[in-house]
Amino acid sequence: MTTPFSRRNLLGQAGLAFGGLVTLGALQGCGEDETTPPPVVTGPTVKDFPYEQHLTADYRLDPAPVREAAYHAYYAGGCCHGAYSALLGHLATTAGKPFDLLPLDFGKFGGGGVAGYGSICGAVLGGVMVINMIVSDATARGNMMTDLMRWYEGEAFPKYVPAAVDAAETGTTKDFSASGIATLQRAPRSHLCHASVSDWCAANGVTAGGADKKARCARLTADVAGKVAEILNTYLAGTGTYAAAAIDAASATCLGCHPGSSTSRPVASGMACTTCHTDKATNHP
Amino acid sequence: MTTPFSRRNLLGQAGLAFGGLVTLGALQGCGEDETTPPPVVTGPTVKDFPYEQHLTADYRLDPAPVREAAYHAYYAGGCCHGAYSALLGHLATTAGKPFDLLPLDFGKFGGGGVAGYGSICGAVLGGVMVINMIVSDATARGNMMTDLMRWYEGEAFPKYVPAAVDAAETGTTKDFSASGIATLQRAPRSHLCHASVSDWCAANGVTAGGADKKARCARLTADVAGKVAEILNTYLAGTGTYAAAAIDAASATCLGCHPGSSTSRPVASGMACTTCHTDKATNHP
Numbered sequence: 001m002t003t004p005f006s007r008r009n010l011l012g013q014a015g016l017a018f019g020g021l022v023t024l025g026a027l028q029g030c031g032e033d034e035t036t037p038p039p040v041v042t043g044p045t046v047k048d049f050p051y052e053q054h055l056t057a058d059y060r061l062d063p064a065p066v067r068e069a070a071y072h073a074y075y076a077g078g079c080c081h082g083a084y085s086a087l088l089g090h091l092a093t094t095a096g097k098p099f100d101l102l103p104l105d106f107g108k109f110g111g112g113g114v115a116g117y118g119s120i121c122g123a124v125l126g127g128v129m130v131i132n133m134i135v136s137d138a139t140a141r142g143n144m145m146t147d148l149m150r151w152y153e154g155e156a157f158p159k160y161v162p163a164a165v166d167a168a169e170t171g172t173t174k175d176f177s178a179s180g181i182a183t184l185q186r187a188p189r190s191h192l193c194h195a196s197v198s199d200w201c202a203a204n205g206v207t208a209g210g211a212d213k214k215a216r217c218a219r220l221t222a223d224v225a226g227k228v229a230e231i232l233n234t235y236l237a238g239t240g241t242y243a244a245a246a247i248d249a250a251s252a253t254c255l256g257c258h259p260g261s262s263t264s265r266p267v268a269s270g271m272a273c274t275t276c277h278t279d280k281a282t283n284h285p
Numbered sequence: 286m287t288t289p290f291s292r293r294n295l296l297g298q299a300g301l302a303f304g305g306l307v308t309l310g311a312l313q314g315c316g317e318d319e320t321t322p323p324p325v326v327t328g329p330t331v332k333d334f335p336y337e338q339h340l341t342a343d344y345r346l347d348p349a350p351v352r353e354a355a356y357h358a359y360y361a362g363g364c365c366h367g368a369y370s371a372l373l374g375h376l377a378t379t380a381g382k383p384f385d386l387l388p389l390d391f392g393k394f395g396g397g398g399v400a401g402y403g404s405i406c407g408a409v410l411g412g413v414m415v416i417n418m419i420v421s422d423a424t425a426r427g428n429m430m431t432d433l434m435r436w437y438e439g440e441a442f443p444k445y446v447p448a449a450v451d452a453a454e455t456g457t458t459k460d461f462s463a464s465g466i467a468t469l470q471r472a473p474r475s476h477l478c479h480a481s482v483s484d485w486c487a488a489n490g491v492t493a494g495g496a497d498k499k500a501r502c503a504r505l506t507a508d509v510a511g512k513v514a515e516i517l518n519t520y521l522a523g524t525g526t527y528a529a530a531a532i533d534a535a536s537a538t539c540l541g542c543h544p545g546s547s548t549s550r551p552v553a554s555g556m557a558c559t560t561c562h563t564d565k566a567t568n569h570p
Contacts, residue, residue, distance in 0.1 A: 046331045049388035103334035109417040115427035118554030120404045132394040142400035149402055194554035201551045208545035208553035260493035266486050268493035269403030269479035279564035
Protein backbone atom coordinates (compact mmCIF):
# COMPACT_ATOMS: atom_id res chain seq x y z
CA MET A 1 0.00 0.00 0.00
CA THR A 2 1.25 3.44 -0.90
CA THR A 3 0.94 6.86 0.65
CA PRO A 4 -2.77 7.29 1.29
CA PHE A 5 -3.04 11.06 1.06
CA SER A 6 -2.61 13.41 -1.84
CA ARG A 7 -0.74 16.67 -1.64
CA ARG A 8 -4.03 18.53 -1.28
CA ASN A 9 -5.07 16.32 1.61
CA LEU A 10 -1.73 16.74 3.33
CA LEU A 11 -2.01 20.52 3.13
CA GLY A 12 -5.46 20.30 4.64
CA GLN A 13 -4.34 17.95 7.39
CA ALA A 14 -1.41 20.16 8.33
CA GLY A 15 -3.93 22.90 9.12
CA LEU A 16 -2.47 25.40 6.67
CA ALA A 17 -4.65 28.29 5.63
CA PHE A 18 -4.87 27.53 1.93
CA GLY A 19 -7.29 28.43 -0.81
CA GLY A 20 -9.76 30.28 1.38
CA LEU A 21 -9.53 27.94 4.39
CA VAL A 22 -8.94 28.61 8.08
CA THR A 23 -7.70 26.12 10.63
CA LEU A 24 -9.63 24.44 13.38
CA GLY A 25 -7.25 26.04 15.87
CA ALA A 26 -8.09 29.52 14.63
CA LEU A 27 -11.78 28.79 14.99
CA GLN A 28 -11.40 27.40 18.49
CA GLY A 29 -9.61 30.56 19.56
CA CYS A 30 -12.53 32.89 18.88
CA GLY A 31 -15.19 33.88 21.32
CA GLU A 32 -17.89 31.44 20.28
CA ASP A 33 -17.09 28.69 22.74
CA GLU A 34 -20.72 27.81 23.27
CA THR A 35 -21.04 26.63 19.68
CA THR A 36 -19.32 23.68 18.07
CA PRO A 37 -16.97 24.74 15.27
CA PRO A 38 -18.21 23.84 11.81
CA PRO A 39 -16.50 21.09 9.84
CA VAL A 40 -13.55 22.79 8.16
CA VAL A 41 -13.51 22.19 4.44
CA THR A 42 -10.13 20.75 3.52
CA GLY A 43 -9.10 18.87 0.46
CA PRO A 44 -11.20 18.09 -2.57
CA THR A 45 -14.99 18.11 -2.68
CA VAL A 46 -17.32 15.71 -4.48
CA LYS A 47 -17.56 18.21 -7.33
CA ASP A 48 -13.78 18.08 -8.00
CA PHE A 49 -14.38 15.29 -10.50
CA PRO A 50 -12.96 12.95 -11.76
CA TYR A 51 -10.89 11.96 -8.78
CA GLU A 52 -7.63 10.76 -10.32
CA GLN A 53 -6.30 14.28 -9.69
CA HIS A 54 -6.51 13.67 -5.93
CA LEU A 55 -4.46 10.46 -5.91
CA THR A 56 -0.70 10.48 -5.42
CA ALA A 57 1.37 9.28 -8.37
CA ASP A 58 2.15 6.03 -6.57
CA TYR A 59 -1.32 5.30 -5.25
CA ARG A 60 -2.53 1.74 -5.93
CA LEU A 61 -5.51 -0.28 -4.75
CA ASP A 62 -5.01 -3.58 -2.92
CA PRO A 63 -7.22 -6.14 -4.72
CA ALA A 64 -7.17 -8.74 -1.89
CA PRO A 65 -9.20 -6.84 0.74
CA VAL A 66 -11.43 -5.44 -2.01
CA ARG A 67 -12.38 -9.01 -3.02
CA GLU A 68 -13.13 -10.12 0.54
CA ALA A 69 -15.20 -6.99 1.24
CA ALA A 70 -17.11 -7.37 -2.03
CA TYR A 71 -17.97 -10.98 -1.24
CA HIS A 72 -19.46 -10.07 2.15
CA ALA A 73 -21.17 -6.89 0.91
CA TYR A 74 -23.03 -8.97 -1.68
CA TYR A 75 -25.02 -10.47 1.17
CA ALA A 76 -25.75 -7.00 2.53
CA GLY A 77 -27.08 -5.45 -0.67
CA GLY A 78 -26.51 -7.47 -3.84
CA CYS A 79 -23.88 -7.65 -6.55
CA CYS A 80 -23.70 -3.98 -7.56
CA HIS A 81 -23.53 -2.92 -3.91
CA GLY A 82 -20.88 -5.56 -3.28
CA ALA A 83 -18.51 -4.31 -5.97
CA TYR A 84 -19.28 -0.61 -5.56
CA SER A 85 -19.10 -0.43 -1.77
CA ALA A 86 -15.98 -2.61 -1.55
CA LEU A 87 -14.07 -0.46 -4.06
CA LEU A 88 -15.37 2.86 -2.76
CA GLY A 89 -14.82 1.83 0.86
CA HIS A 90 -11.23 0.85 0.07
CA LEU A 91 -10.62 4.15 -1.70
CA ALA A 92 -12.20 6.07 1.20
CA THR A 93 -9.97 4.31 3.73
CA THR A 94 -6.73 4.49 1.77
CA ALA A 95 -7.10 7.73 -0.23
CA GLY A 96 -9.51 9.80 1.86
CA LYS A 97 -11.31 12.72 0.23
CA PRO A 98 -13.41 12.94 -1.82
CA PHE A 99 -14.09 9.18 -1.73
CA ASP A 100 -15.03 9.29 1.96
CA LEU A 101 -17.63 11.98 1.23
CA LEU A 102 -19.73 9.62 -0.91
CA PRO A 103 -22.52 7.31 0.29
CA LEU A 104 -21.47 3.65 0.30
CA ASP A 105 -25.03 2.51 -0.43
CA PHE A 106 -25.39 4.11 -3.86
CA GLY A 107 -24.98 0.75 -5.65
CA LYS A 108 -27.90 -1.11 -4.09
CA PHE A 109 -30.14 -0.28 -7.05
CA GLY A 110 -28.03 -2.31 -9.48
CA GLY A 111 -28.51 -5.83 -8.11
CA GLY A 112 -29.76 -8.49 -10.51
CA GLY A 113 -29.00 -6.34 -13.55
CA VAL A 114 -30.64 -3.08 -12.31
CA ALA A 115 -33.54 -3.72 -9.93
CA GLY A 116 -33.64 -7.40 -10.89
CA TYR A 117 -34.34 -6.62 -14.54
CA GLY A 118 -31.57 -8.91 -15.81
CA SER A 119 -29.72 -6.11 -17.65
CA ILE A 120 -25.99 -5.33 -17.24
CA CYS A 121 -24.43 -7.45 -14.44
CA GLY A 122 -24.63 -5.36 -11.28
CA ALA A 123 -21.09 -6.20 -10.22
CA VAL A 124 -19.88 -4.90 -13.58
CA LEU A 125 -22.02 -1.77 -13.23
CA GLY A 126 -20.69 -1.13 -9.73
CA GLY A 127 -17.14 -1.46 -11.04
CA VAL A 128 -17.88 0.76 -14.04
CA MET A 129 -19.15 3.52 -11.74
CA VAL A 130 -15.92 3.44 -9.73
CA ILE A 131 -13.74 3.47 -12.86
CA ASN A 132 -15.82 6.44 -14.00
CA MET A 133 -15.25 8.15 -10.69
CA ILE A 134 -11.48 8.09 -11.09
CA VAL A 135 -10.31 8.11 -14.71
CA SER A 136 -10.09 11.49 -16.38
CA ASP A 137 -9.20 10.50 -19.95
CA ALA A 138 -12.38 9.61 -21.80
CA THR A 139 -10.70 7.21 -24.23
CA ALA A 140 -8.86 5.30 -21.52
CA ARG A 141 -12.00 5.26 -19.37
CA GLY A 142 -14.09 3.76 -22.15
CA ASN A 143 -11.41 1.19 -22.96
CA MET A 144 -11.20 0.13 -19.31
CA MET A 145 -14.97 -0.39 -19.18
CA THR A 146 -14.94 -2.30 -22.46
CA ASP A 147 -12.07 -4.44 -21.24
CA LEU A 148 -13.91 -5.24 -18.01
CA MET A 149 -17.03 -6.35 -19.89
CA ARG A 150 -15.05 -8.43 -22.42
CA TRP A 151 -13.09 -10.08 -19.61
CA TYR A 152 -16.38 -10.86 -17.84
CA GLU A 153 -17.80 -12.53 -20.93
CA GLY A 154 -14.87 -14.94 -21.19
CA GLU A 155 -13.86 -15.55 -17.59
CA ALA A 156 -14.87 -18.77 -15.79
CA PHE A 157 -16.83 -17.80 -12.63
CA PRO A 158 -16.87 -18.15 -9.69
CA LYS A 159 -13.18 -18.09 -8.72
CA TYR A 160 -12.90 -16.40 -5.34
CA VAL A 161 -12.61 -18.45 -2.16
CA PRO A 162 -13.37 -16.15 0.79
CA ALA A 163 -11.20 -16.05 3.89
CA ALA A 164 -14.36 -16.54 5.93
CA VAL A 165 -17.73 -17.76 4.68
CA ASP A 166 -20.38 -15.11 5.32
CA ALA A 167 -22.86 -15.76 8.14
CA ALA A 168 -25.73 -15.20 5.70
CA GLU A 169 -24.52 -17.94 3.38
CA THR A 170 -26.53 -20.96 4.44
CA GLY A 171 -28.22 -23.80 2.59
CA THR A 172 -25.80 -24.25 -0.30
CA THR A 173 -25.67 -27.71 -1.89
CA LYS A 174 -22.60 -27.23 -4.11
CA ASP A 175 -18.92 -27.35 -3.16
CA PHE A 176 -17.56 -23.79 -3.20
CA SER A 177 -14.37 -24.73 -1.34
CA ALA A 178 -10.90 -24.20 -2.79
CA SER A 179 -10.82 -27.81 -3.92
CA GLY A 180 -14.34 -27.91 -5.37
CA ILE A 181 -15.00 -24.50 -6.91
CA ALA A 182 -13.34 -25.24 -10.26
CA THR A 183 -16.01 -27.87 -11.01
CA LEU A 184 -18.71 -25.15 -10.79
CA GLN A 185 -17.11 -22.60 -13.10
CA ARG A 186 -18.68 -21.32 -16.34
CA ALA A 187 -17.79 -18.41 -18.64
CA PRO A 188 -21.00 -16.34 -18.98
CA ARG A 189 -20.34 -15.35 -22.62
CA SER A 190 -22.51 -12.28 -21.91
CA HIS A 191 -22.17 -9.31 -19.56
CA LEU A 192 -25.95 -9.34 -19.03
CA CYS A 193 -27.18 -10.61 -15.67
CA HIS A 194 -30.00 -12.88 -16.85
CA ALA A 195 -27.82 -14.61 -19.45
CA SER A 196 -24.96 -15.05 -16.99
CA VAL A 197 -27.15 -16.36 -14.17
CA SER A 198 -29.39 -18.56 -16.32
CA ASP A 199 -26.46 -20.31 -17.96
CA TRP A 200 -24.69 -21.00 -14.69
CA CYS A 201 -27.78 -22.20 -12.85
CA ALA A 202 -28.87 -24.51 -15.69
CA ALA A 203 -25.38 -26.00 -16.00
CA ASN A 204 -25.27 -26.64 -12.26
CA GLY A 205 -28.88 -27.76 -11.91
CA VAL A 206 -29.93 -25.10 -9.40
CA THR A 207 -32.62 -22.41 -9.28
CA ALA A 208 -31.99 -18.74 -10.02
CA GLY A 209 -33.22 -17.72 -6.57
CA GLY A 210 -31.54 -20.23 -4.29
CA ALA A 211 -28.54 -20.34 -1.97
CA ASP A 212 -26.16 -21.76 -4.58
CA LYS A 213 -26.90 -18.98 -7.07
CA LYS A 214 -26.29 -16.42 -4.33
CA ALA A 215 -23.03 -18.10 -3.30
CA ARG A 216 -21.94 -18.03 -6.96
CA CYS A 217 -22.86 -14.38 -7.46
CA ALA A 218 -21.22 -13.34 -4.17
CA ARG A 219 -17.92 -14.87 -5.36
CA LEU A 220 -18.35 -13.47 -8.87
CA THR A 221 -18.85 -10.05 -7.26
CA ALA A 222 -15.51 -10.49 -5.49
CA ASP A 223 -13.88 -11.55 -8.76
CA VAL A 224 -15.22 -8.52 -10.63
CA ALA A 225 -14.33 -6.04 -7.88
CA GLY A 226 -10.79 -7.43 -7.73
CA LYS A 227 -10.47 -7.19 -11.50
CA VAL A 228 -11.58 -3.55 -11.37
CA ALA A 229 -8.87 -2.86 -8.77
CA GLU A 230 -6.31 -4.49 -11.08
CA ILE A 231 -7.52 -2.55 -14.13
CA LEU A 232 -7.30 0.70 -12.17
CA ASN A 233 -3.80 -0.20 -10.96
CA THR A 234 -2.67 -0.91 -14.53
CA TYR A 235 -3.99 2.49 -15.57
CA LEU A 236 -2.51 4.32 -12.58
CA ALA A 237 0.88 2.69 -13.16
CA GLY A 238 0.84 3.52 -16.86
CA THR A 239 0.91 6.51 -19.11
CA GLY A 240 -2.73 7.58 -18.88
CA THR A 241 -3.80 5.28 -21.68
CA TYR A 242 -5.44 1.84 -21.64
CA ALA A 243 -6.04 -0.70 -24.39
CA ALA A 244 -9.08 -2.99 -24.41
CA ALA A 245 -9.08 -6.60 -25.58
CA ALA A 246 -10.48 -7.09 -29.08
CA ILE A 247 -14.00 -8.38 -29.62
CA ASP A 248 -14.26 -12.19 -29.96
CA ALA A 249 -13.68 -13.66 -33.42
CA ALA A 250 -17.27 -14.75 -34.06
CA SER A 251 -18.66 -11.31 -33.21
CA ALA A 252 -15.97 -9.66 -35.34
CA THR A 253 -17.29 -11.71 -38.26
CA CYS A 254 -20.84 -10.50 -37.50
CA LEU A 255 -19.71 -6.87 -37.54
CA GLY A 256 -17.99 -7.43 -40.88
CA CYS A 257 -21.42 -7.57 -42.54
CA HIS A 258 -23.17 -5.38 -39.94
CA PRO A 259 -20.90 -2.37 -39.47
CA GLY A 260 -22.33 0.74 -37.86
CA SER A 261 -21.84 2.45 -41.22
CA SER A 262 -24.39 0.21 -42.96
CA THR A 263 -27.68 1.84 -43.89
CA SER A 264 -29.61 -1.43 -44.19
CA ARG A 265 -28.68 -3.36 -41.02
CA PRO A 266 -26.17 -1.43 -38.91
CA VAL A 267 -25.13 -2.72 -35.48
CA ALA A 268 -23.31 -0.45 -33.03
CA SER A 269 -22.20 -2.90 -30.35
CA GLY A 270 -19.07 -4.04 -28.57
CA MET A 271 -20.50 -7.13 -26.91
CA ALA A 272 -20.52 -10.78 -27.93
CA CYS A 273 -23.22 -11.37 -30.59
CA THR A 274 -23.91 -15.08 -30.82
CA THR A 275 -24.59 -15.72 -27.13
CA CYS A 276 -28.05 -14.20 -27.56
CA HIS A 277 -28.49 -14.37 -31.33
CA THR A 278 -28.04 -18.15 -31.47
CA ASP A 279 -30.07 -18.38 -34.68
CA LYS A 280 -27.46 -16.24 -36.45
CA ALA A 281 -24.55 -18.53 -35.56
CA THR A 282 -25.37 -21.11 -38.26
CA ASN A 283 -27.18 -21.01 -41.64
CA HIS A 284 -27.04 -17.23 -41.72
CA PRO A 285 -27.74 -15.19 -43.67
CA MET B 286 -42.82 25.05 -9.36
CA THR B 287 -42.95 24.53 -5.63
CA THR B 288 -40.87 25.74 -2.71
CA PRO B 289 -37.30 24.97 -3.65
CA PHE B 290 -35.81 24.54 -0.20
CA SER B 291 -36.38 21.96 2.48
CA ARG B 292 -36.78 22.70 6.13
CA ARG B 293 -33.15 21.75 6.71
CA ASN B 294 -31.98 24.12 4.00
CA LEU B 295 -34.08 26.95 5.39
CA LEU B 296 -32.58 26.50 8.83
CA GLY B 297 -29.13 26.64 7.29
CA GLN B 298 -29.95 29.70 5.22
CA ALA B 299 -31.32 31.54 8.20
CA GLY B 300 -27.94 31.19 9.85
CA LEU B 301 -29.24 29.36 12.90
CA ALA B 302 -26.78 27.39 14.99
CA PHE B 303 -28.23 23.92 14.52
CA GLY B 304 -26.87 20.42 14.71
CA GLY B 305 -23.27 21.41 15.38
CA LEU B 306 -23.15 24.41 13.04
CA VAL B 307 -22.06 27.98 13.68
CA THR B 308 -23.05 31.01 11.67
CA LEU B 309 -20.92 33.00 9.29
CA GLY B 310 -21.54 36.04 11.46
CA ALA B 311 -20.06 34.33 14.50
CA LEU B 312 -16.97 33.38 12.55
CA GLN B 313 -16.49 36.88 11.18
CA GLY B 314 -16.58 38.26 14.70
CA CYS B 315 -13.49 36.40 15.93
CA GLY B 316 -9.94 37.65 15.78
CA GLU B 317 -8.81 35.92 12.61
CA ASP B 318 -9.58 38.71 10.18
CA GLU B 319 -6.52 38.02 8.07
CA THR B 320 -7.95 34.66 7.01
CA THR B 321 -11.01 34.07 4.89
CA PRO B 322 -13.80 32.29 6.79
CA PRO B 323 -14.30 28.68 5.69
CA PRO B 324 -17.42 27.68 3.81
CA VAL B 325 -19.99 27.03 6.52
CA VAL B 326 -21.56 23.61 6.17
CA THR B 327 -25.31 24.08 6.07
CA GLY B 328 -27.94 21.67 4.94
CA PRO B 329 -27.47 18.10 3.81
CA THR B 330 -24.22 16.62 2.55
CA VAL B 331 -23.71 14.12 -0.27
CA LYS B 332 -23.58 11.34 2.32
CA ASP B 333 -27.11 12.12 3.59
CA PHE B 334 -28.50 9.64 1.10
CA PRO B 335 -31.02 9.00 -0.42
CA TYR B 336 -32.14 12.54 -0.98
CA GLU B 337 -35.91 12.32 -0.78
CA GLN B 338 -35.55 13.36 2.88
CA HIS B 339 -34.28 16.79 1.77
CA LEU B 340 -37.23 17.60 -0.50
CA THR B 341 -40.29 19.43 0.75
CA ALA B 342 -43.54 17.48 0.71
CA ASP B 343 -44.81 19.47 -2.25
CA TYR B 344 -41.60 19.43 -4.31
CA ARG B 345 -42.12 18.41 -7.94
CA LEU B 346 -39.88 18.44 -11.01
CA ASP B 347 -40.89 20.36 -14.13
CA PRO B 348 -40.55 17.91 -17.05
CA ALA B 349 -40.57 20.59 -19.80
CA PRO B 350 -37.21 22.27 -19.05
CA VAL B 351 -35.73 18.87 -18.20
CA ARG B 352 -36.57 17.64 -21.70
CA GLU B 353 -35.09 20.66 -23.46
CA ALA B 354 -31.92 20.52 -21.34
CA ALA B 355 -31.53 16.78 -21.94
CA TYR B 356 -31.83 17.25 -25.70
CA HIS B 357 -29.06 19.84 -25.79
CA ALA B 358 -26.83 18.02 -23.27
CA TYR B 359 -26.89 14.95 -25.53
CA TYR B 360 -24.75 16.89 -27.97
CA ALA B 361 -22.36 17.83 -25.16
CA GLY B 362 -21.76 14.34 -23.79
CA GLY B 363 -24.10 11.64 -25.08
CA CYS B 364 -27.37 10.08 -23.99
CA CYS B 365 -26.53 9.17 -20.40
CA HIS B 366 -25.02 12.61 -19.81
CA GLY B 367 -28.06 14.19 -21.42
CA ALA B 368 -30.57 12.56 -19.10
CA TYR B 369 -28.40 12.62 -15.98
CA SER B 370 -27.18 16.21 -16.22
CA ALA B 371 -30.60 17.58 -17.18
CA LEU B 372 -32.32 15.92 -14.23
CA LEU B 373 -29.54 16.63 -11.74
CA GLY B 374 -29.14 20.19 -12.96
CA HIS B 375 -32.86 20.79 -12.54
CA LEU B 376 -32.78 19.32 -9.03
CA ALA B 377 -29.72 21.42 -8.16
CA THR B 378 -31.42 24.62 -9.33
CA THR B 379 -34.81 23.98 -7.79
CA ALA B 380 -34.00 21.95 -4.66
CA GLY B 381 -30.41 22.96 -3.82
CA LYS B 382 -28.35 20.74 -1.54
CA PRO B 383 -27.20 18.06 -1.81
CA PHE B 384 -27.95 17.96 -5.56
CA ASP B 385 -25.82 21.04 -6.24
CA LEU B 386 -22.85 19.36 -4.55
CA LEU B 387 -22.64 16.63 -7.21
CA PRO B 388 -20.66 16.76 -10.47
CA LEU B 389 -22.91 17.20 -13.50
CA ASP B 390 -20.51 15.23 -15.71
CA PHE B 391 -20.81 11.89 -13.91
CA GLY B 392 -23.01 10.40 -16.67
CA LYS B 393 -20.65 10.82 -19.61
CA PHE B 394 -19.42 7.23 -19.25
CA GLY B 395 -22.84 5.77 -20.10
CA GLY B 396 -23.24 6.91 -23.72
CA GLY B 397 -23.99 4.25 -26.33
CA GLY B 398 -24.90 1.68 -23.69
CA VAL B 399 -21.86 2.19 -21.38
CA ALA B 400 -18.74 3.35 -23.27
CA GLY B 401 -20.35 2.47 -26.61
CA TYR B 402 -20.73 -1.21 -25.67
CA GLY B 403 -24.41 -1.32 -26.68
CA SER B 404 -25.61 -2.39 -23.22
CA ILE B 405 -28.39 -0.64 -21.25
CA CYS B 406 -29.55 2.55 -23.02
CA GLY B 407 -27.52 5.39 -21.54
CA ALA B 408 -30.51 7.69 -21.23
CA VAL B 409 -32.25 4.99 -19.19
CA LEU B 410 -29.13 4.49 -17.06
CA GLY B 411 -28.83 8.21 -16.43
CA GLY B 412 -32.46 8.31 -15.36
CA VAL B 413 -32.05 5.23 -13.18
CA MET B 414 -29.14 6.86 -11.33
CA VAL B 415 -31.26 9.93 -10.54
CA ILE B 416 -34.21 7.81 -9.36
CA ASN B 417 -31.72 5.93 -7.18
CA MET B 418 -30.43 9.21 -5.79
CA ILE B 419 -33.86 10.23 -4.51
CA VAL B 420 -36.10 7.29 -3.63
CA SER B 421 -35.64 5.78 -0.19
CA ASP B 422 -38.00 2.81 -0.37
CA ALA B 423 -36.22 -0.09 -2.08
CA THR B 424 -39.39 -1.69 -3.42
CA ALA B 425 -40.75 1.54 -4.89
CA ARG B 426 -37.31 2.39 -6.30
CA GLY B 427 -37.01 -0.95 -8.07
CA ASN B 428 -40.56 -0.71 -9.43
CA MET B 429 -39.86 2.79 -10.79
CA MET B 430 -36.75 1.54 -12.60
CA THR B 431 -38.63 -1.50 -13.96
CA ASP B 432 -41.47 0.74 -15.09
CA LEU B 433 -39.05 3.08 -16.88
CA MET B 434 -37.42 0.20 -18.77
CA ARG B 435 -40.76 -1.41 -19.71
CA TRP B 436 -42.09 1.94 -20.90
CA TYR B 437 -38.93 2.40 -22.98
CA GLU B 438 -39.39 -0.98 -24.65
CA GLY B 439 -42.88 -0.11 -25.84
CA GLU B 440 -42.72 3.63 -26.50
CA ALA B 441 -42.41 4.96 -30.06
CA PHE B 442 -39.29 7.16 -30.23
CA PRO B 443 -38.35 9.90 -30.92
CA LYS B 444 -41.18 12.16 -29.73
CA TYR B 445 -39.63 15.39 -28.48
CA VAL B 446 -39.54 18.47 -30.69
CA PRO B 447 -37.02 20.91 -29.18
CA ALA B 448 -37.78 24.58 -28.70
CA ALA B 449 -34.51 25.33 -30.51
CA VAL B 450 -32.49 22.94 -32.65
CA ASP B 451 -29.01 22.52 -31.18
CA ALA B 452 -26.13 24.24 -32.99
CA ALA B 453 -24.27 20.90 -33.16
CA GLU B 454 -27.15 19.23 -35.01
CA THR B 455 -26.16 19.50 -38.65
CA GLY B 456 -26.36 17.19 -41.64
CA THR B 457 -29.64 15.42 -40.87
CA THR B 458 -31.58 14.03 -43.83
CA LYS B 459 -34.81 13.09 -42.06
CA ASP B 460 -37.70 15.32 -41.02
CA PHE B 461 -37.57 15.75 -37.23
CA SER B 462 -40.03 18.67 -37.23
CA ALA B 463 -43.34 18.59 -35.36
CA SER B 464 -45.11 17.61 -38.56
CA GLY B 465 -42.62 14.97 -39.68
CA ILE B 466 -41.34 13.25 -36.54
CA ALA B 467 -44.21 10.76 -36.25
CA THR B 468 -43.13 9.10 -39.50
CA LEU B 469 -39.73 8.29 -37.95
CA GLN B 470 -40.96 6.69 -34.73
CA ARG B 471 -40.26 3.09 -33.69
CA ALA B 472 -40.76 1.23 -30.41
CA PRO B 473 -37.34 -0.29 -29.54
CA ARG B 474 -38.82 -3.46 -27.93
CA SER B 475 -35.56 -3.62 -25.92
CA HIS B 476 -33.96 -1.35 -23.35
CA LEU B 477 -30.51 -2.26 -24.74
CA CYS B 478 -28.77 0.44 -26.76
CA HIS B 479 -27.58 -1.67 -29.69
CA ALA B 480 -31.00 -3.26 -30.23
CA SER B 481 -32.77 0.09 -29.95
CA VAL B 482 -30.38 1.93 -32.27
CA SER B 483 -29.99 -0.86 -34.83
CA ASP B 484 -33.74 -1.30 -35.25
CA TRP B 485 -34.39 2.42 -35.67
CA CYS B 486 -31.53 3.00 -38.09
CA ALA B 487 -32.41 -0.01 -40.25
CA ALA B 488 -36.07 1.00 -40.40
CA ASN B 489 -35.13 4.53 -41.44
CA GLY B 490 -32.27 3.54 -43.76
CA VAL B 491 -29.54 5.45 -41.96
CA THR B 492 -26.18 4.54 -40.40
CA ALA B 493 -25.65 4.03 -36.67
CA GLY B 494 -23.01 6.78 -36.57
CA GLY B 495 -24.58 9.55 -38.61
CA ALA B 496 -26.42 12.80 -37.96
CA ASP B 497 -29.90 11.27 -38.16
CA LYS B 498 -29.10 8.65 -35.51
CA LYS B 499 -27.74 11.39 -33.25
CA ALA B 500 -30.82 13.56 -33.82
CA ARG B 501 -33.00 10.57 -32.91
CA CYS B 502 -31.04 9.72 -29.77
CA ALA B 503 -30.93 13.36 -28.65
CA ARG B 504 -34.75 13.49 -28.80
CA LEU B 505 -35.08 10.05 -27.20
CA THR B 506 -32.84 11.32 -24.40
CA ALA B 507 -35.26 14.19 -23.86
CA ASP B 508 -38.20 11.77 -23.90
CA VAL B 509 -36.57 9.50 -21.30
CA ALA B 510 -35.47 12.36 -19.03
CA GLY B 511 -38.99 13.82 -19.12
CA LYS B 512 -40.48 10.42 -18.31
CA VAL B 513 -38.15 10.08 -15.32
CA ALA B 514 -39.32 13.49 -14.07
CA GLU B 515 -42.94 12.32 -14.41
CA ILE B 516 -42.24 9.01 -12.65
CA LEU B 517 -40.55 10.88 -9.80
CA ASN B 518 -43.48 13.29 -9.56
CA THR B 519 -45.95 10.41 -9.39
CA TYR B 520 -43.93 8.91 -6.56
CA LEU B 521 -43.48 12.20 -4.72
CA ALA B 522 -47.22 12.95 -4.98
CA GLY B 523 -48.16 9.48 -3.76
CA THR B 524 -47.89 7.36 -0.68
CA GLY B 525 -44.28 6.22 -0.98
CA THR B 526 -45.18 3.24 -3.13
CA TYR B 527 -45.01 2.73 -6.89
CA ALA B 528 -46.38 -0.01 -9.14
CA ALA B 529 -44.60 -1.13 -12.32
CA ALA B 530 -46.32 -2.16 -15.53
CA ALA B 531 -46.51 -5.93 -16.04
CA ILE B 532 -44.14 -7.71 -18.41
CA ASP B 533 -45.42 -8.08 -21.98
CA ALA B 534 -47.67 -11.06 -22.72
CA ALA B 535 -45.19 -12.97 -24.90
CA SER B 536 -42.45 -12.74 -22.28
CA ALA B 537 -44.89 -13.74 -19.56
CA THR B 538 -45.51 -16.93 -21.58
CA CYS B 539 -41.75 -17.55 -21.76
CA LEU B 540 -41.41 -17.21 -18.00
CA GLY B 541 -44.25 -19.69 -17.51
CA CYS B 542 -41.90 -22.48 -18.63
CA HIS B 543 -38.69 -20.72 -17.51
CA PRO B 544 -39.39 -19.50 -13.98
CA GLY B 545 -36.46 -18.58 -11.79
CA SER B 546 -37.41 -21.54 -9.62
CA SER B 547 -36.65 -24.07 -12.38
CA THR B 548 -33.50 -26.17 -11.90
CA SER B 549 -33.15 -27.11 -15.56
CA ARG B 550 -33.57 -23.79 -17.43
CA PRO B 551 -34.30 -20.93 -15.02
CA VAL B 552 -34.48 -17.34 -16.27
CA ALA B 553 -34.37 -14.43 -13.83
CA SER B 554 -35.30 -11.49 -16.05
CA GLY B 555 -37.79 -8.66 -16.25
CA MET B 556 -37.13 -7.59 -19.83
CA ALA B 557 -38.81 -8.51 -23.11
CA CYS B 558 -37.61 -11.96 -24.26
CA THR B 559 -38.46 -12.38 -27.91
CA THR B 560 -36.83 -9.19 -29.20
CA CYS B 561 -33.43 -10.89 -28.93
CA HIS B 562 -34.43 -14.55 -28.78
CA THR B 563 -36.25 -14.47 -32.11
CA ASP B 564 -35.69 -18.18 -32.65
CA LYS B 565 -37.76 -18.90 -29.55
CA ALA B 566 -40.81 -16.97 -30.78
CA THR B 567 -42.00 -19.75 -33.13
CA ASN B 568 -41.57 -23.56 -33.24
CA HIS B 569 -40.35 -23.62 -29.67
CA PRO B 570 -39.66 -25.77 -27.77
